[in-house]
Amino acid sequence: MTSPGERKRVTILDVAREAGVSKSSVSLVLRGSPLVSDDTRERVRTAAKSLGYIYHRGAASLRMAKSRFVALVIPDLTNPFFAQLAVAAEAALFEKDYVPLLANTGDERDRQFRVLRTMREYGVAGVMMSPAHGTSHADIAGLGIPAVGVMRRLTDGLSAELPYIGPDNEAGFRALTRYLIDNGHRRFAFLGGYPTMSTQRERLAGFHAALDEAGLDPAEAATIHEGLPSRSGGRAAANEALAARRASAFVAYNDVVAFGANRLLVEAGLKVGRDIALTGFDDVAEASHNAPPLTTVDVRIADLGRLAAETLVARIEGAETAAETIVPVELKIRESSGWAGSGRSSGDCAPSFADKERHTQEHHPGLEPKSMPQR
Amino acid sequence: MTSPGERKRVTILDVAREAGVSKSSVSLVLRGSPLVSDDTRERVRTAAKSLGYIYHRGAASLRMAKSRFVALVIPDLTNPFFAQLAVAAEAALFEKDYVPLLANTGDERDRQFRVLRTMREYGVAGVMMSPAHGTSHADIAGLGIPAVGVMRRLTDGLSAELPYIGPDNEAGFRALTRYLIDNGHRRFAFLGGYPTMSTQRERLAGFHAALDEAGLDPAEAATIHEGLPSRSGGRAAANEALAARRASAFVAYNDVVAFGANRLLVEAGLKVGRDIALTGFDDVAEASHNAPPLTTVDVRIADLGRLAAETLVARIEGAETAAETIVPVELKIRESSGWAGSGRSSGDCAPSFADKERHTQEHHPGLEPKSMPQR
DNA sequence: CTGAAAGCGCTTACAG
DNA sequence: CTGAAAGCGCTTACAG
Incomplete structure (x- = not known):
């Protein structure tokens, strides 16, 4: 465990000390809160920079009980259609400050089950998926995470749990x-x-x-x-x-x-x-x-990918979304x-x-x- | 914040109570430690299942100060070459229990910088990248995370920090x-x-x-x-x-x-x-x-993707790896x-x-x- | 506007 | 083999 360059991680406590303020103030500055004075904000920023501080999203996620991960579950990335869809989704997510965990299911329900389970352990905030062939409502019931389906419907019709986005x-x-x-x-x-x-x-x-x-x-x-x-x-x-x-x-x-x-x-x-x-x-x-x-x-394709990503983000953030969106x-x-x-x-x-x-x-x-x- | 189905998360403490053992024992069971009796193991397993417990990797990552995320930094997923490379890498990583965070750089160094920075905040354990056009040694210096480069060399030659894997x-x-x-x-x-x-x-x-x-x-x-x-x-x-x-x-x-x-x-x-x-x-x-x-x-391509992923995992786990690997x-x-x-x-x-x-x-x-x- | 304190869900020595 | 306790790095009320 003594890999090279393993000096102790810089935390907000170090930044706080360097800036001469409290931990809380540092956190507020990092999160862009208006509750801090310009002076404090400035001092924190320079301290963070000089110490090479890196925000630890994992810790923040744990505390806030939510992450900015999104599962991108695709049947076959080797199909140019899905590759283009993934690229569009990734770009839209990146803009909204979410990051996609990539999973290729090979269009197998079985692998999709394992993938979905793993994604839950990783605490993804949402799931964007093109269901593997044969995926039914029961397969994703109880996912317990906001999700959207793109391009492929479930075998047994519409689901409030998995709004559908697809072309006409x-x-x-x-x-x-x-x-x-x-x-x-x-x-x-x-x-x-x-x-x-x-x-x-x-x-x-x-x-x-x-x-x-x-x-x-x-x-x-x-x-x-x-x-x-x-x-x-x-x-x-x-x-x-x-x-x-x-x-x-x-x-x-x-x-x-x-x-x-x-x-x-x-x-x-x-x-x-x-x-x-x-x-x-x-x-x-x-x-x-x-x-x-x-x-x-x-x-x-690009609109479809972007729309799916944006719909998912909306759902994650609590908005109501249509059960079905058909793109012209x-x-x-x-x-x-x-x-x-x-x-x-x-x-x-x-x-x-x-x-x-x-x-x-x-x-x-x-x-x-x-x-x-x-x- | 009262999204539907927001019942309190099941934690190892709940499992411990249900199984009538301590938190520590539950953790040991989950991690597959040999230090627990078969009886305890069994009780914990059934308790976890009956409560619908989901392992929280984020918390474990924080505690252990390491994650199983790997950044997959690709210039253009729309290029079938890179799509096929990504699929192979994803499969190899999934097998080793790592999960890829996908990032498409559009072959722009600028976007690559931002992506790399974001990936560090997310605490990735390693980076597998095909450097964007023009990426030099300086661009990735001080990444501070195990990394491998596939297919494309840095503009200024070999780097111990970014072992190269490519075809002949x-x-x-x-x-x-x-x-x-x-x-x-x-x-x-x-x-x-x-x-x-x-x-x-x-x-x-x-x-x-x-x-x-x-x-x-x-x-x-x-x-x-x-x-x-x-x-x-x-x-x-x-x-x-x-x-x-x-x-x-x-x-x-x-x-x-x-x-x-x-x-x-x-x-x-x-x-x-x-x-x-x-x-x-x-x-x-x-x-x-x-x-x-x-x-x-x-x-x-599949060998290249798999090899790059495996080399990265080896580096993450502390092994020495060749500075350059050429695939026939x-x-x-x-x-x-x-x-x-x-x-x-x-x-x-x-x-x-x-x-x-x-x-x-x-x-x-x-x-x-x-x-x-x-x- | 800032400081002290609790807690997110785990893991890990350390005693027993 | 198990329990009690500390701590990973954050955020968030709560006083001041």
Whole structure:
């Protein structure tokens, strides 16, 4: 225990002595109380600086019976969506003087249980989580700590204990599908996800709603290919869909699935955005860098992360918050869906074209999608 | 302060009363001491469970004057390389009963200063960091906490205070370049990074070494296009290199740069892996999913993250550790560099072909790279 | 506006 | 093997 540089820690008592005031006054100054004179404040500040004093938040937490730790419980940080979400949350928390304890659950409920337990021992003030697949209300009952859920709902519906914050999956997918229909597509393959995931159900609902509105029979117009929401899952689902040789448009559950599908299509010799349309969902940073750039739905990941963090902080500080907050989304039309010269805009999800994206779209002037991909 | 469910916290004193033993005995049981009788241990355990006792690590930390927090200071979690590194580190730390406090510096020294200061207030037991660009020895002097640096060296060399753990950049880039030379390439463009980054210097050194060994004059055989180590940086660098119309092989500073370059090349109408060779470095998960799959150097990100975490834990626990640990790397040949039918293997960095990758390579039977890309 | 005192929930010698 | 006691570094009424 005699590690180098183990001189005794400087405490507020040392600072008090150096400044010639009492311990209490030092504490008041540190906490920014208006109850101290300017003179005292000044003396304490210089004393603290000269002694190299470091505030001990752990001691303060113990005394105040609350900490500024927040658990950030994420299924898979390796998924760019969650990485971007975590970064946004971290920044928002840091601004509010909270610090995230990171936990990756690998999307396993089991690990999530252990993680949550550990986090409680560490006395986190709150929990921001994207529940692992299959997490029910019972799993988080009795957490006893303010919490918020992002992106994924519990298997058994809304919970006052875990307010939900997520994008408007249904409207987004509906706008996306309508756009494809307007561009002549009549046969679709929906790729990835499982019906046990709330996001998949909602996106699928938007998909079906758009088909209905266009007078298309979902059973006729679409095949569904379930799979893991990962690149490899997307690849497998696309392979299955391609074998069916029916769809002119592949709509993926999310961007990562679309990336996997994209690679398979390219390998199959298809030119994505011309021979076949492909779309994603989320608009992760990689989507606009895909070859070809991916048409997708921008769920405003950064806003989602920030909002979740801010909602959690509000709850920690005792405010009432909505049981559910749905963030609007925006259709992003890029090359992968072909050029939409005659695209009709759709309600509050009007297509938006960033200037820097336009030039890449002009490479492929309006080609009508074929109803059967050539292999 | 009357938040719901604010019944008084269960402490070891409550457990002691319930079990009919002293506080000390409870503590000993909790800490797994052999100094208690089996009977006592049992009674304490059941009492703790029945009362719903939660160990208060904060109090224990204060008393023991040490915590099990570790700061995970990362330049950019949005970069898949760092996300994968963080995940590996988190898993290793979790196993050893440490928990990471996450901090994203955005690669800004300024933010890094603030983060480091905050982390000290939170009493972290150690710091695992990939220093922000430009971080010098002075920046972390007097941290006073065990620390390790991963992937990036300080601007002014080795430091006993911040042992370095990184891949063998030089050998990796040398093997990669040699492989390209063996396949007939004579003109290269090196894309991305800045010479102020130790990783770029080392990779460039390996690059030049391989050119030298082949009797090629670096000034003649290669152009260097600096830029941010990001997708957009890669895109810009590739654009510059393409305008020079000299190289048959683009070698990127890392995978992310290669992704950006890949997109530009595809847009320019070139078939990567046939018209032009492109390589990356790191082997992030996305590399094998790129279209075409990216030839790169596997730096074993997971090993690096785990090793850094374990080294840090060793230091925290008082062990001596090497000032520098270099992890071996492995060349991964995929489609983006063209089919290497006659590829010579090179020392301990022999090309390795995973079975599942082979089938994709057979799509493009051995085509000789041209010395001038067609536009 | 400041000082003396109690206490947050633990751990750790120290006696017994 | 167990109990009584001190103390980690803070904050917070409470007198003055």
